[in-house]
Amino acid sequence: MKYLRLVVANLGRHKLRTILTILSVALALFLFASLRSVTTTLAATAQFGGARRLVTLNATGLVFPLPLSYVNRIKGMSGVTGVSWANWFGGRYGDGNTFFANFAVDPESYLAMYPEIVLPDSEKQAFIQDRTGALIGKRLISRYGWRLGQNVTLQGTIFPGDWTFTIRGVYTPTDPAVGDDVLIFHHEYFDERIGRAGIVGWYIVEIADASQAPQIAKSIDDMFRNSSSPTKTGTEREFQASFATMWGNVSFLMSTIGLAVVFAILLVTANAMMMSARERTGEIAVLKTVGFSDRLLFVLVLVEAGALALTGAVIGLGGAKLLYPAINFNGAGFLPGFKVTTSTLIVGGLVAVGLMLASGLVPALRAARLPIVQALRHVE
Amino acid sequence: MIPITYNVRSVVQRPLSTALTALGVGLVVAVFIGMLALANGFRAALAKTGSETNAMVLRKGADSELSSGLGRDVASIIAADPHVATGTDARPLVSPEVYVLIPLTKSFDTTQIANVVVRGISEQAWQVRQNVKITAGQRPTSGRAEVCVGSRLTQRFPHTTVGQTLRFAGRDWSVVCNFTAGGSAFESEIWGENEQFMPVFRGEVFQSITFRLKDPGAFAEAQRSLQADKRMTVDVRRESDFYAQQSQLLSNILNFLAVMITGIMAIGAVFGAINTMYAAISSRAPEIGVLLTLGFKPWTVLVSFLAESAFIAVIGGILGCLFALPLNGIVTSTTNWSSFSEIAFSFRITPLLLSLGLFFAVGMGVLGGFFPALRAARLQVVQALR
Numbered sequence: 001m002k003y004l005r006l007v008v009a010n011l012g013r014h015k016l017r018t019i020l021t022i023l024s025v026a027l028a029l030f031l032f033a034s035l036r037s038v039t040t041t042l043a044a045t046a047q048f049g050g051a052r053r054l055v056t057l058n059a060t061g062l063v064f065p066l067p068l069s070y071v072n073r074i075k076g077m078s079g080v081t082g083v084s085w086a087n088w089f090g091g092r093y094g095d096g097n098t099f100f101a102n103f104a105v106d107p108e109s110y111l112a113m114y115p116e117i118v119l120p121d122s123e124k125q126a127f128i129q130d131r132t133g134a135l136i137g138k139r140l141i142s143r144y145g146w147r148l149g150q151n152v153t154l155q156g157t158i159f160p161g162d163w164t165f166t167i168r169g170v171y172t173p174t175d176p177a178v179g180d181d182v183l184i185f186h187h188e189y190f191d192e193r194i195g196r197a198g199i200v201g202w203y204i205v206e207i208a209d210a211s212q213a214p215q216i217a218k219s220i221d222d223m224f225r226n227s228s229s230p231t232k233t234g235t236e237r238e239f240q241a242s243f244a245t246m247w248g249n250v251s252f253l254m255s256t257i258g259l260a261v262v263f264a265i266l267l268v269t270a271n272a273m274m275m276s277a278r279e280r281t282g283e284i285a286v287l288k289t290v291g292f293s294d295r296l297l298f299v300l301v302l303v304e305a306g307a308l309a310l311t312g313a314v315i316g317l318g319g320a321k322l323l324y325p326a327i328n329f330n331g332a333g334f335l336p337g338f339k340v341t342t343s344t345l346i347v348g349g350l351v352a353v354g355l356m357l358a359s360g361l362v363p364a365l366r367a368a369r370l371p372i373v374q375a376l377r378h379v380e
Numbered sequence: 381m382i383p384i385t386y387n388v389r390s391v392v393q394r395p396l397s398t399a400l401t402a403l404g405v406g407l408v409v410a411v412f413i414g415m416l417a418l419a420n421g422f423r424a425a426l427a428k429t430g431s432e433t434n435a436m437v438l439r440k441g442a443d444s445e446l447s448s449g450l451g452r453d454v455a456s457i458i459a460a461d462p463h464v465a466t467g468t469d470a471r472p473l474v475s476p477e478v479y480v481l482i483p484l485t486k487s488f489d490t491t492q493i494a495n496v497v498v499r500g501i502s503e504q505a506w507q508v509r510q511n512v513k514i515t516a517g518q519r520p521t522s523g524r525a526e527v528c529v530g531s532r533l534t535q536r537f538p539h540t541t542v543g544q545t546l547r548f549a550g551r552d553w554s555v556v557c558n559f560t561a562g563g564s565a566f567e568s569e570i571w572g573e574n575e576q577f578m579p580v581f582r583g584e585v586f587q588s589i590t591f592r593l594k595d596p597g598a599f600a601e602a603q604r605s606l607q608a609d610k611r612m613t614v615d616v617r618r619e620s621d622f623y624a625q626q627s628q629l630l631s632n633i634l635n636f637l638a639v640m641i642t643g644i645m646a647i648g649a650v651f652g653a654i655n656t657m658y659a660a661i662s663s664r665a666p667e668i669g670v671l672l673t674l675g676f677k678p679w680t681v682l683v684s685f686l687a688e689s690a691f692i693a694v695i696g697g698i699l700g701c702l703f704a705l706p707l708n709g710i711v712t713s714t715t716n717w718s719s720f721s722e723i724a725f726s727f728r729i730t731p732l733l734l735s736l737g738l739f740f741a742v743g744m745g746v747l748g749g750f751f752p753a754l755r756a757a758r759l760q761v762v763q764a765l766r
Contacts, residue, residue, distance in 0.1 A: 017655050024651035031644050060549045060581070061482045062495060062720075063446060090447060158447040160440065160613075230550060242483075245492045246715040248722070253418070253712070257411055261645050264407030268652025271400035275659035332633075334717075 003296070007304050014276065018308065021272055025312025025355065026319065028265035029348050033320035035258035036344045039251050041335045046244035048177030049237030051210035052081075053113065054217055056203040057239075059230040065199035066229050068191070073223065074205055079216050082206035084109035087187060087199060091154030091163060093144070100140060100333060102154060102183040103201070104190035107135075113206050116175045123148070123169030131189050133168035137180035139328070141170055152183075159194055176337020177240065181330065205233070262351055270359035273305055277363030284367045285375035298368035305360025306353075313352035317345050382671060382680050387688035390664070401656050402696040405741055408645045409700025413729060413737040414707050415638035421728035423631045426716075429564035430623035433596040434508060435463075437589040437606065440613040444626065444719045445479040445587045452476075454612045458589050463602035465592040467507050472591070475505035478577040479587035481721055482548045482570075487538045494722035495715070496533065497569040498548070500577030508592050511564060517542040517557030522573055528557040530567040532724040536713070546570070549580040565623070568713075568723045590619060626718045646744055653748025657689050661756045668756050669764030682757035689749025690742050697741025701734050 011018045056074070058064035065087070075083045086105040093100070107128045111117060119127075119135070127133045140146060146167055153164045165185050173180050191198065207216050217233035224231045284297060292300075321340045323329075329338050391398050430436075437458060442448035455476035458464065464472045478500030486492045506512060506519065520526035529540045539546045539555070546553050553572065561567050578584060593599055603616040617625075661668070671681060713724040 014658075017658060020651040020655050024648040027644050027648040027651075031641060031648075035641070061480060063481050064581070092443070096443070155441060157441060157443050241491075242493050246494070246722070248494075248714040249712045250714045257415070257641060260407050260411050261641065264404045264411075264645060265648040265652065267400045267407070268404035268649050268656070271397055271404070272652055272655030272659065275397060275656060275663075279659065279663060334633075 003300060007300060007307060010280075010304055011307060017272070017276060021269055021308050022312045022315065024265055024269050025309055025352070026316035028262055028269075029313050029316030029352065030320050031261050031316075032258050032351060033317050033340050033344050033348050034324075035254050035261070036347065037320070037324070037338060037340045038254050038331070038335065040341050040344060041331075041338050042244050042247065042251055044339070045177045045336065046241040047237065048175060048240045049235060050113075050206075051213075051235070051237075052207050053236040054205040054207060054213060054220075054233050055236050055239040056205060056220055056231050056233040057201075059221070059232040064229070065201055066203065066231065068198040068200050070200070070203065070224065070231075074203060074220060077216065077219065077223075079207050079209065079212050080205055081208050082109060082113055084113050084204045084206075085187060085200040085202070086110065086184075086204070087190060087201040089154070089159065089163075089185075089190070090157050091159075092157055093152070093154055096155075098143070100143075100181045100183060101179065102185070104187040105184045106187045107184075110184070110204070113204055114178070116173050116178045117171045118174055119169045119171040127168035130166060130168050131186055132165055134165035134183050134185040135169040135171060136167055136184075137182045138170050138172050139180040139330070140183065142328075143181070154183075159190075161193075163193070176339070179333070179336040181333050181336075204236070266355050266358060269308075269355065273308065273359040274363055277301060277367070281370065281375050284370055285372050288370065288372050289376070294368040298364045301364035301367045302356070302360040305363070306356040309352045309356040309359070313349060317348045321345065382676055382684040384684075384687060384691075387684060387691055390660075391688060391692060394660070397656060397660075398692055398695070401653060402692050402699060404649050404652060405693050405696025405744055406699030406703060408642060408649045408744070409697050409737045409741050410703035411645060412638065412642040412740055413700060413704035413733050414727070415634065415641065416733055416736070417704065417707060417727040417729045418712070419631050419634035419638060420730065420733065421712075421725045422634060422714075422716075422723075423627050424728050425563055425723065425725035426565050426623045426627035427620070428511065428562050429566055430618070430620035431510065432618065432620050433510075433593055434590055434619035435593055435599060435602060436617050436619045436622050437591075437614050438587075438617070438622075440615050442615070445477075446481070446719060448479075448587045449582075450476070450586045450589060450612075450614070452584060452586075454614065455586055455589055457609065457611055458591060458606070461591075461602070461606065463594055463598065463605065465594040467504065471504065473504050473508050474589060474591040475502045475508045476574060476586040476589045477501050477505070478574045478581060478585075480577070480581045484537050484548070486536055488536070494537075494713070495720060496537070497719075497721045498527075498577065498581075499569050499571050500574035500581075501571050502574055505571070505590070508590055509561070509566065511562040512559055512566060513561070514557050514559045517555075520556050520572055522575070525551060525553050525572075525576060526556045527553045527570050527572040528559055529555050530569045530571070531558055531560045532567040532711070532713075533570065534558055535711075536724065540570075551580060563726070565716075565723050565725075568721070626716065629718045630714070630716055642740075646740070650744050650748045653689065653693070653744060654752060657685070657749050657752035658755070660688075661685065661752050665759060665764045668759050669761050672759065672761045672764070678757040681759075682753045685753035685756050686746055686749045689753065690745040693741045693745025693748070694738065696745075697738040700741060701737055704729060704734075704737070 058066050071083055084106050086103050089102045089104055091102050127135045148167055150167050151164050153162050156163055213235050220233045221231050330336050438448040439450055459472045459474045467473050480498050481495040482498050483493045484496045520528055534540045542555055544555050546555055606616045707727040708729040709726050711724055711726045716723045
């Protein structure tokens with residue numbers, strides 16, 4: 001410990017250099033943490049899904065509706081404890097430059113099935129009772145400055161016209177994958193306005209026993225196999241996962257870029273650290289003359305590199321950990337619940353240790369092996 | 381002026397340090413070019429999809445083909461419109477189209493499902509879309525359950541080559557041809573006859589109507605007259621504008637990411653470069669003293685060191701271009717969130733991007749070299765020579 005002052009003094013000698021080195025390490029790790037979090041957040045979203053919830057879609061594809069008449073037939077199946085339904089609306093708000101998800105649901109059954117959607121009971125009742133009411137995620141409040149009881153008009157893109165809803169409730173999701181930038185409204189009102197077409201985008205089926213999921217999914221699909229709209233039923237998790245894979249190779253590209261970033265800055269930083277170590281050849285020789293052992297010098301040089309790398313890591317990783325929640329980041333809605341996970345922090349820490357070794361090991365070995373006489377010859 | 385050979389030789393004198401700095405800059409430049417090439421490739425694929433000479437009709441207010449719907453009556457009104465060009469057989473060049481998405485399982489990973497565009501076209505579509513070329517097989521015959529598959533799909537999805545049978549919408553469809561479309565988004569689509577698709581998908585409704593303009597210059601007039609027609613409520617756009625707009629969301633995201641990521645990276649690299657140059661200058665203080673003693677003006681010292689820093693950066697920039705070049709043409713795929721469909725496109729590196737990368741490298745070099753060079757120029761001769 002008594003050598004700590006020596007290390008600190010060495011770092012303080014070129015203050016600017018020390019600061020720049022720390023900052024470049026910090027930037028590298030900040031970027032690394034951010035990019036890795038994109039991947040982990042997408043993976044977490046893909047994992048979302050109540051074990052007891054199934055999703056039934058039209059087998060032909062996502063964009064095809066199912067008849068509303070399926071409700072009672074699904075409800076009557078054994079093992080099914082509840083059915084709810086929803087339809088994508090895709091309305092546009094304002095100038096259309098900002099986007100949020102909005103869809104029609106059957107309020108009572110939907111809220112019963114999604115305990116992840118939390119709101120005061122009074123608001124819940126108000127939403128259920130108002131046919132033209134809407135329930136919104138809390139992010140929309142801060143984004144558009146809406147108030148409870150306010151009227152909001154969406155322009156329909158799939159279902160033309162102006163649709164005005166009254167905000168009756170604001171919810172907070174307990175699971176980030178539910179999304180806090182969603183507007184939902186009454187399917188009943190939706191159905192009425194589109195001329196009682198009786199269409200449903202997807203059914204959510206609640207089952208009593210999660211282990212029965214494959215059998216129940218199969219019997220739902222079997223029941224509608226020969227109807228005009230055959231279905232495809234799967235667990236909610238499978239449904240979510242299929243969305244996550246839609247990014248295709250892009251998330252792989254992100255992780256490749258993350259590696260390139262770390263490697264690039266590592267090179268530059270390691271170089272700067274090695275150059276500063278080389279300048280001190282004479283000084284190290286003097287320390288050796290005074291009686292510092294090879295081993296001690298090896299450790300001291302390595303500790304110096306470690307101090308730079310780890311300080312940078314704390315700033316960079318800590319910065320990422322604190323910054324994203326502070327600005328409430330969700331990737332414009334694409335990355336709900338964006339989060340820098342502990343595993344990312346650990347991997348980032350390991351990268352910093354790697355950087356310390358890569359940049360410190362060569363100078364440290366040189367310092368330890370330095371022949372005094374030769375080194376001192378260069379000193380004036 | 382201090383001859384540039386002085387700098388070049390100094391750089392060569394410390395090969396390891398130069399190589400590391402140049403490599404660092406090179407990686408930054410490579411990521412920069414690579415990410416822009418991705419955004420560029422995506423935009424280019426969609427830009428090539430739409431033609432300047434075609435116009436596209438959607439239901440008013442619909443922001444994509446998916447959310448649109450037009451009846452047969454609209455199709456006949458448009459077919460009879462005087463602004464529509466006529467083909468060699470004297471029939472109007474109009475293609476009322478059915479547009480749907482179907483889930484297809486990828487060949488290499490069966491857990492991955494992509495939403496692929498299925499487009500029901502009229503006979504005229506092959507003439508309306510000039511860039512479409514059939515590479516294998518014959519066009520689907522009217523009245524039969526036959527489809528033509530875009531060339532970008534054949535690699536990635538099973539049962540998509542000529543002679544095979546593709547199953548979707550609860551029916552079997554024989555694949556009778558494959559087509560290319562100049563690298564455009566059409567290559568990620570499955571085409572068949574609109575009359576075949578209507579009953580199996582959404583019934584008697586088209587999603588879009590594309591027609592060739594008789595006079596491409598008179599688009600505004602055609603747009604005005606069709607939109608004013610009381611018998612229908614439609615939006616008329618140039619096909620090229622429509623696809624440019626469809627690419628906007630994702631290419632904005634990609635461009636934003638490119639600028640963000642490389643911006644942060646560049647700052648890190650510049651910090652590293654500053655350190656390297658400071659170290660280089662402090663170890664060469666006596667040399668600088670000699671230069672100043674010989675009568676070189678301080679500003680020439682400044683310029684000389686800036687040039688040295690820029691020189692290292694240019695080496696890095698060239699390395700970066702070389703790293704990035706193999707990416708050119710690599711096919712990747714993602715979902716275009718504006719249309720919700722999967723689209724395959726290739727990284728597209730253009731000379732402009734490469735020069736942008738070099739420019740970026742020089743910028744980093746000059747920025748990283750400025751303060752150290754300033755210090756070199758301000759050295760006191762006596763102190764430097766001591």
